[in-house]
Amino acid sequence: MPNRPPPTRVAARLRALADTLMLGRRETRLLLLTAGVDSFGTGLYSATSILFFTLVRHFSVTSVGLGISAGSVCALLISPQIGRLADRLGAHRALMLLFLVRAAGYSMYLLAKPYWAFVLLTCLVSTADRASPAINQSLMAALFGEKDRATILGTVFSLRNAAIVLGSMAATVPVMLDSPSLYQACVLANAGSFVAAAALLVRMRASADAATGTGRGAPRRPPASGVRSPLRSPAYLLITAVNAALLTHNTVLTLVLPLWITTRTDAPRWALTALLAVNGVLAMLAQIPVNRRFSSYHAAAGASALSGAAIGVACLVYAASGAVTGALAATALLLLAIVAHSAGECLHIASTPLSFSLSPPQARGRYLTFYNLGRVGQDLIGPVLLGTALLHHVWAWWAVAAVVAVAGALPRLLLRGPEPVWETPVRAAAADRASPGRLTPQGHDHADQ
Numbered sequence: 001m002p003n004r005p006p007p008t009r010v011a012a013r014l015r016a017l018a019d020t021l022m023l024g025r026r027e028t029r030l031l032l033l034t035a036g037v038d039s040f041g042t043g044l045y046s047a048t049s050i051l052f053f054t055l056v057r058h059f060s061v062t063s064v065g066l067g068i069s070a071g072s073v074c075a076l077l078i079s080p081q082i083g084r085l086a087d088r089l090g091a092h093r094a095l096m097l098l099f100l101v102r103a104a105g106y107s108m109y110l111l112a113k114p115y116w117a118f119v120l121l122t123c124l125v126s127t128a129d130r131a132s133p134a135i136n137q138s139l140m141a142a143l144f145g146e147k148d149r150a151t152i153l154g155t156v157f158s159l160r161n162a163a164i165v166l167g168s169m170a171a172t173v174p175v176m177l178d179s180p181s182l183y184q185a186c187v188l189a190n191a192g193s194f195v196a197a198a199a200l201l202v203r204m205r206a207s208a209d210a211a212t213g214t215g216r217g218a219p220r221r222p223p224a225s226g227v228r229s230p231l232r233s234p235a236y237l238l239i240t241a242v243n244a245a246l247l248t249h250n251t252v253l254t255l256v257l258p259l260w261i262t263t264r265t266d267a268p269r270w271a272l273t274a275l276l277a278v279n280g281v282l283a284m285l286a287q288i289p290v291n292r293r294f295s296s297y298h299a300a301a302g303a304s305a306l307s308g309a310a311i312g313v314a315c316l317v318y319a320a321s322g323a324v325t326g327a328l329a330a331t332a333l334l335l336l337a338i339v340a341h342s343a344g345e346c347l348h349i350a351s352t353p354l355s356f357s358l359s360p361p362q363a364r365g366r367y368l369t370f371y372n373l374g375r376v377g378q379d380l381i382g383p384v385l386l387g388t389a390l391l392h393h394v395w396a397w398w399a400v401a402a403v404v405a406v407a408g409a410l411p412r413l414l415l416r417g418p419e420p421v422w423e424t425p426v427r428a429a430a431a432d433r434a435s436p437g438r439l440t441p442q443g444h445d446h447a448d449q
Helices: 009-020 026-056 062-089 091-108 113-144 146-170 170-177 181-200 205-212 233-247 248-264 270-293 297-321 327-350 351-358 361-371 375-394 394-415 425-431
Strands: none
Touching: 026 062, 026 113, 026 146, 026 170, 026 181, 062 091, 062 113, 062 361, 091 113, 091 170, 091 181, 091 233, 091 248, 091 270, 113 146, 113 351, 113 361, 146 170, 146 270, 146 327, 146 351, 170 181, 181 205, 233 248, 233 297, 233 351, 233 361, 233 375, 233 394, 248 297, 248 327, 270 327, 297 394, 351 361, 351 394, 361 375, 375 394
8 A cells, every 4th residue: 555645734634633633533623513503593693683682573671671680580580490391301301302492482473573472481481501512511521531521511601602703793793784674583593593403402402311311221320319419518509699690791792891981981982892892803713722720629729710810810811991181001901801801701611610520420511500500690780780780889899809709719719629420320419428517529419229
């Protein structure tokens, strides 16, 4: 056989990157395709939904906001029950069901003309939207080991960011044409993206069922009924509260920063889109290597501390940008702040392994949906508190910086014990005999024996 020419340096690097990202695994490719399709539809919908509801359905902005708040309350109350369902059905089947519910809910927006129908559908889709990421992460936890899990989480996050940006860019056409029929098409395209995502998951059924212990012939999983509630786990309550605090970065970026730049600084208006682009690019480029660097339990606790510090620094520099005069000085400070902000965002995502390590595998859906309540809480409270305080009081930036920095450091300070081990219910139950008042990672009750 003729000798093959040696690969070029670029080809070798691409092959190494593909190996690092585990693109040779069918599960990886399907998860990435699912995330890309889902997120493209989300970007398309997010950029046009408010126009659809106000210009096509003729609801007021206040009415739409109240409906979204009602949806967040429903998500807060119902998401943990969806996690329980996922533990019984398996994460793969539950995620497929959520995709189909989201597809049906979003498509019915085209038929729901009364306001009460809009509120009911918003409660339905908001609950499914908020539960889906946790169930998706539960599926990834079953399919990938610790180091590989950090890589797939970072890859999916980066791809989601890119797909949302592409979806938002595609929405430029209906926004520029201001066409009601195109706004409706965007809503329908978002619903269709969930049908496509569910179809992709069908092709993963065999490996997913085997990994989650729900397929035929799969090893019998320990029952989840004897596992203590996350409400009775001080360590899990801690990281859930910390998650809510660190998600301040999301509220600042999407709600506060646009108004801060345009009303409280001397920076030009174009600086807003430029800074958001910098944030998106940095997040996409940095997330995978950052996740791989902080993939272990104790490293993830360190990532939480660094995230709080970085977000705190960003808040202080944002405050300074409103105190200086001149467009150049304000823009330079805002650029420095967005770099720190992006670092804090990536480090926050890198702290996610804590939520896996502290949750028993047979109840991971329940635990991860509980952890995700930090996001729901931030959605409910963050806009009111941060939107009001940060835009009107410079001292509020200092207060938020201090709170976030202290909150981010708590897992590093309080979760100093060994990494939890969940291999067998007996071992976990024996370890759980520690004092209930301590921040211990084990989550089993003695009933597991």
